[in-house]
Amino acid sequence: xxxxxxxxxxxxxxxxxxxxxxxxxxFIIIIFNEGFEFEYNPGNxxxxxxxxxxxxxxxIVLIYGNxxxxxxxxxxxxxxxxxxxxxxxxxxxxxxxxxxxxxxxxAAIYGMIAAIIYGxxxxxxxxxxxxxxxxxxxxxxxxxxxxxxxxxxxxxxPPMPPFTKEDALSRANSxxxxxxDTVGQLEGTIGDYxxxxxxxVEEIEEEVYVVTFTEHRTKxxxxxxxxLSYKVDRHSLILNSNDKDVNP
Numbered sequence: 001x002x003x004x005x006x007x008x009x010x011x012x013x014x015x016x017x018x019x020x021x022x023x024x025x026x027f028i029i030i031i032f033n034e035g036f037e038f039e040y041n042p043g044n045x046x047x048x049x050x051x052x053x054x055x056x057x058x059x060i061v062l063i064y065g066n067x068x069x070x071x072x073x074x075x076x077x078x079x080x081x082x083x084x085x086x087x088x089x090x091x092x093x094x095x096x097x098x099x100x101x102x103x104x105x106x107a108a109i110y111g112m113i114a115a116i117i118y119g120x121x122x123x124x125x126x127x128x129x130x131x132x133x134x135x136x137x138x139x140x141x142x143x144x145x146x147x148x149x150x151x152x153x154x155x156x157x158p159p160m161p162p163f164t165k166e167d168a169l170s171r172a173n174s175x176x177x178x179x180x181d182t183v184g185q186l187e188g189t190i191g192d193y194x195x196x197x198x199x200x201v202e203e204i205e206e207e208v209y210v211v212t213f214t215e216h217r218t219k220x221x222x223x224x225x226x227x228l229s230y231k232v233d234r235h236s237l238i239l240n241s242n243d244k245d246v247n248p
Contacts, residue, residue, distance in 0.1 A: 007129050012069065014138050015122040016061050021142035023061075023114045024053035025149070043154035050146065057114065060098065065118055068094045088119035160234075163207040168232040169199065172211035176228070179213045194218040208233045210240055 028049050032042075069091060076087045095115025099108025125135050165183075173181055180186050180199040187196050196216040203209050212229040229240040 010135075011122060011125045011129060012066050014125055014135055015069075015118050016058070016066065018121045018138055018142055019061050019065070019114050019118040020054050020058040021146065022117055023057050023110065024050050025145070026113070027053045027057075027110075040157055040160045041154065042157055043150040043152070046153055047146075047150055060111075061114060061118065064098065065091075065095075065115065068115075069118065069122060084123045087123065088116055091115040091119035163234040165201045165203065165209060167234075168209035168211055169201050171237055172213075172230040172232050173199070176213050190217075192219050204231075 028046060031049070032046070072087055072090050072094070076083070080086050092112045092115045095111040095113070095118075096108045097111065099105065099111045121138065125138060128135055169182065173179065178186075179197050183199055183201055185196055185198045187194075189195065194217070196218075198214045198216075200212045200214070201209050202212070209232045210229050211232055212227060215226045217224045217226075228242050231238045231240040
């Protein structure tokens with residue numbers, strides 16, 4: 001028997017954490033086996049997907065899994081105290097429950113796997129508690145596995161190609177109409193206006209650019225000029241200035 005309620009709840013939370021980490025990594029391995037979503041920075045993709053899966057799986061294990069495990073553990077103490085394998089087997093059966101309710105066989109199988117993992121580690125931690133042994137490794141190993149997986153994927157990722165002026169221009173030009181797709185000018189007529197539209201790019205920091213769209217409108221020897229510029233880098237497109245409407 002455990003000596004306190006604190007060790008009981010710590011055991012359940014630890015089993016929840018291990019199960020959530022393991023099943024989330026399993027989901028990622030299955031999905032990434034078909035290829036990463038992007039070629040670069042797969043470690044960051046790994047962490048992002050891990051957080052998504054852990055959020056959903058963690059809630060299910062924390063609520064449904066723990067309620068079932070506490071109920072089954074109570075029955076074990078009354079009816080089959082020495083048969084930990086039966087405790088794990090019963091948890092595996094209840095792990096099928098949510099998937100079967102929604103008639104999702106795959107979800108039911110994953111649920112059973114998660115329940116068996118939970119039951120196995122729950123009983124392992126229980127025995128270590130009885131022997132007065134520490135359980136820090138049950139937290140450290142999943143965390144270390146996640147960190148090492150992220151590090152390995154990032155280190156083996158091919159380097160990203162340079163973000164060039166052409167890349168910045170292509171991104172910024174998608175927000176405008178009628179301007180040159182490359183650095184330069186276009187001339188034309190809109191109504192009574194003689195119009196010159198110019199595109200320019202300036203690098204202000206390493207791989208950070210200001211893309212400017214300038215429009216000169218001439219009518220009856222009078223010229224009006226409007227400018228619109230964006231600050232562009234690999235990850236963002238930010239409006240830098242908008243002097244006037246560039247689309248008369």
